[in-house]
Amino acid sequence: MSFSMVASHSTGKVLKDVIFGASAACNEAIQKYGANKVTNGTIGAIMDDEGKLICIPTVEKVLRSLPTNELAAYAPIIGLPAYLEAVKNLTFADNKPDGYLEAVATAGGTGAIHNTIWNYSEIGDSVLTSDWYWGTYNVLCQEAGRKLETYELFDENMNYNIESFTDKVNTLLADQDSLLIIINTPAHNPTGYSLSEEDWDKVLDVCKEHAKGGNKKITLLVDIAYIDYAGEKNECRKFMRKFSNLPENIFTIFAFSMSKGYTLYGQRTGAMVGLSSSKELTTEFLNVCKYTSRATWSNINRGAMATLAAIDQDKTLLAQFEAERDAIYQTIKQRGAIFMEEAKACGLKALPYKAGFFLSIPSSDPAAVCDKLHDDLIFAVPLKRGVRIAVCSISAEKMHGIAQKTLNALNFV
Template identity: 30%
Template sequence: MDDANGLLSSSASTKRGRDPIFAMLSKCQAAAAAGADVVNGTIGALLEDDGSLAINATYVDAIKASQAVDVAAYSPLAGLPDFNDLLVELALGPERPTLLDHLSARAMATPGGGGALKLTAANLVESGGVVLMRDRHWGPYLGFLGEAGLGRRTWPLLGPNGADVDVKGFEAALQTTVSEQSQVLVWLNDPAHNPTGLSLQAESRADLLEAMVDSALEHPKVGHSLMIDAAYTLYADEPHGWATTLAEAMDAGMMWPENLMLLWAVSLSKSHTAYGARCGGLVALHPDIEALDRVYEAFAVTGRGTWSGPPRAPQSAAVGVHEDAELASAWSDRLDVLTDLLARRRTALLEACASRGVSLNPTHDGFFAWLEHEHPSDVVDRCASRHVYLVALNGGVRIGLCAMPEASMERVADVMAEALEVVG
C-alpha cells in the first residue's frame, strides 16, 4: 500500500527506505550467524580488528562523567558559546588566527554533521532548485535534499587522466546553476571522501575555490555558498587543508565577493567516536559579521523547528576535553592510533589489489575505498557468495576499510579479482 491506507500524504508516500548498506549488512550477519567465516566491509563505523567498535575513550568517558546539569538542562538553541568556539577551531585548525584577521566566523551546534547539512539545504538555496555535488557521494545527501524539496546537479568525481578533480566539470555545473537560480550551494565532502577515500590535493582545492570566487564575482546577484563536509577530516593527512587553501588565496590577494560564503559541516561522530551522541555543527566565514548574523538567525529558526535544540552534554564534554591539555593530548594520541590503523588497512588493500590487477579508484584517507564499476550489484553479489560483504552504490563498490581487519585484505582482493573476472 503506497499511502498506508490513506495515512501518508502523497509527498510522503514516495519515501522509501530500502538502504542497500543495511540490506547487505543483514545478509552478512545472517551468514555469520549460520557459521560462515565472513569479512564485513559494509559497516560505516570504525571497528577494531576483532570487530568491536573502536572507541576514543577520552571523549566517551568525558560524556559519561557529565555534570547532572549538562545532562538535564537545555542547551542554548545555537549551542554553548565555548562549543561554538571549539567548532571554529576544529574547522580551521592552525589557520584560524590568520583567517580571522580578515574574516568573521559564526558557528552553530547541530545534532551531528547531518544537522549542518540540513541547515544549509533549508536556507541557502530556493526550494525546487539543485545543490551541486560530485557524482559519487554519500547516499543520505539525497534524503536531506528530498526533505528540503531540492534536487542535485553533479559533476564527475575525477578529472581527465584520473586527476583528483574535474575543474571544467565543476565550472560547467556552476555556470548552468547560476543561470537558473538566485543561490548556488555546493556540498563538497573533502578530505577523506565517503565513499572513495579520495582527498583533494592543494592545487585542486585552490582551483575549485578560484572557480567559486570567479563565479561569485561574475554573478554578483547570485548567492554562492561552498560547504565543506568535513565529516572525516581529522583522519586525513591534511585535516585543515581547506583553511590553508583559503589562507593562501587571501595572502595572494584574493578578492572576497560579498555574495560568497564558505562553510564547514563539522561532525564529532567519527573524530571523537561518538556516532550516537549527535554532536557537530556548522561554521561559516564571511567578511561581514552582520551578514553572518542574519544567516545564523535563519539557521537557528530551522534548528528550532527541526530538532528543537542540540544535545548539551556532548558539547560540554568536548569543551572539557579540548580545554584540558592532558585530555586533549590523550584524545589526539588515540586519534593518531586509529588513523594509523586505517592507513595500514588501506596500504594492505592497495598492495593486494595491485598485485591482482584489481584497479581501485585513487584513495588516500578515511574510512573507505572504492571500485568503480558499471554493474556494482553483480560484483558485490559475487563477493558475498564468497562471504566478503561489500556495498553496491551508484557507479561502484564501497569497500569499508573501517570495518575490515588488515589481515583480511588479501582475501578481499582475491575475491574481488575473481568477481571481476566473472562479472567482467
C-alpha cells in the same frame, strides 16, 4: 498506490538504505559461519581487529564522568558557548581563514547539511555535488524540495574533474540566481579522495568568476566529517586558508561532526561554521540557522557538547585524546594501504583513495559484484557507480586478499 493518507509531497517516500541491507546480509553470514570467517566491509564506523566498535577511551571516560545536570539539562539552541568556541578552533587548527566566523550546534553533521540546504538554496532549485556521493545528500535535498545534480568527480586519468565541475556550475547558474555546492573533503565518502590545493584553487576560481557580476550567489558547503582521519592536522586543513577574503556573494559553511572524530556517532552532535568577509552575513547565518534548528530539533545533546569542551580545555586530556585518535588513524591508514598496494599489484582499478573510512571500485553492476564477493564471505556496499569497501571496519589481517577477490568478482560478472 491506490489510497494514501499522507500529504501529497510525502506520497511514496520510502528510505532505500542499501547500507543497512548489505549489513543485514553480513550479519546473517556471521550467524551461520562465525565472525572469524566473515569480512564485514559494510559498516561506517571504526571497528577494532576483533570487529568490535571502538569508542576513543578519553571520550568515553569524560562523557561518563559528567555530572547529571550536564547530561539532563537543556542546552542553548545555538549550542553551549564553550563547545562553539572549541569547534571554531578545531575546524581550522592553525589555518583559520581571514573573515568573520560564527558557529551553530547541529544534530550531527547531517543537521549542518540540513540547515544549509534549507537556508542557502531556493525551494525547487538544484544543489550540486559530485557523482560519487553520500546517498543521504539526495535524501536531504528531496525532503527539502530541492534537486541534487552531480558533476563527474574524476576525469579519465583519475584526477579531479574540474571541467565537469565548471560545466555544471555554468549550466546551473545560467538558470538559477544562487547555487549551493557540497564538497565532501578530505577523505571523501565513498572514495577516500581529498581535493588537493590545486583542485581547490580551480574550484574557487570558477566560483569567483561567477561571483564577479554580483548578481549570483554561491554557497560552498565543505563537509569535513572525516577530516580527523585524513592526515596531519594542519596539513589536511591547509586548504582552508584559501577561503580568506572571498567576495560577499560567496559564503562558506563547514559541516563539523563529532560522529567520527570523537567516535560518538549515536550522540548526534555536530556544528556548522559559517565564514564570510561580511559580519552582517555571518550574523544573518547565525540567526537563520538558529531559527531552523529551533524548528527542527530545538537544542541538541548537551552531554556530548560538554564532553568536547571538557577535553578541549584540559591540555593533558587533549593530548591523551589526540594520541588515542592518532593510533586509530594509523590503523585505518595501514588497512587502506594494504588494499591499495594489492590493488596496484593485481591490476584492480580502484578510485584514488587518499584517506578515510571508505574506498570504492567502479563497476557497471555493483550488486552482482557484491553478490559474487559473498562467495568469499566478503560483504561490501553496492552503490550506484561501484562497490564501497569500509576500510574502517576491516582488520589488516582480513584486508589481505580482498583486492584480488574483488578483481575476480569484477571479471566474473
